[in-house]
Amino acid sequence: AQSVTQPDIHITVSEGASLELRCNYSYGATPYLFWYVQSPGQGLQLLLKYFSGDTLVQGIKGFESEFKRCQTSFNLRKPSVHWSDAAEYFCAVGAPLGGSQGNLIFGKGTKLSVKP
Amino acid sequence: EAQVTQNPRYLITVTGKKLTVTCSQNMNHEYMSWYRQDPGLGLRQIYYSMNVEVTDKGDVPEGYKVSRKEKRNFPLILESPSPNQTSLYFCASRAGTGGTDTQYFGPGTRLTVL
Numbered sequence: 300a301q302s303v304t305q306p307d308i309h310i311t312v313s314e315g316a317s318l319e320l321r322c323n324y325s326y327g328a329t330p331y332l333f334w335y336v337q338s339p340g341q342g343l344q345l346l347l348k349y350f351s352g353d354t355l356v357q358g359i360k361g362f363e364s365e366f367k368r369c370q371t372s373f374n375l376r377k378p379s380v381h382w383s384d385a386a387e388y389f390c391a392v393g394a395p396l397g398g399s400q401g402n403l404i405f406g407k408g409t410k411l412s413v414k415p
Numbered sequence: 416e417a418q419v420t421q422n423p424r425y426l427i428t429v430t431g432k433k434l435t436v437t438c439s440q441n442m443n444h445e446y447m448s449w450y451r452q453d454p455g456l457g458l459r460q461i462y463y464s465m466n467v468e469v470t471d472k473g474d475v476p477e478g479y480k481v482s483r484k485e486k487r488n489f490p491l492i493l494e495s496p497s498p499n500q501t502s503l504y505f506c507a508s509r510a511g512t513g514g515t516d517t518q519y520f521g522p523g524t525r526l527t528v529l
Binding site (some may be wrong): 305308331333335341343344345348351389391399402403405406407408 | 443446448450454455456457458459460463487505507515517518521523
């Protein structure tokens, strides 16, 4: 069964610093991979997604992620963090095939704090 | 504006009092789903629906019911709520039943069961 691990529960970075949020997945084939962001009191917004092709994916708000099959990772990166990026970030995996096709499995989330 | 709406946004109720949380989408999406979000556990799927009259259990379906009589609506029903169902609930929809389309989330319903 597929699963997602986000090892960091809470990360604090300084405004302007670079950011990398970790995500590891478990799935037998190439999964569909997603990053969502949840601002306080809000629903989830899609940042980026990967299905196939180029392993470096660009998303909204200056975020990017790289699919690394050998490391089963899909880390989220941003070169310079803004105070408005403070939120909770969720990595999710979807199975391309099977009875639960398209259902997403979410990681437990990483809360990002940004200090001035 | 394309959106997923949920009502109510906040609800406080007592154990055993039946309640329904409504979910509606205006994008003509086939796929709809309910999740609950709990601290430290992320989002877990409760039920999903591939189309009208087609529903199936997710990872945590116990204590919940759903129905899909119309394409746009996917209500979540708690027949006899208990305190362990206190949570933040999200409805989501997606255009297709495959996994590549973006899933759109509603704003959430915060439920407290006393």
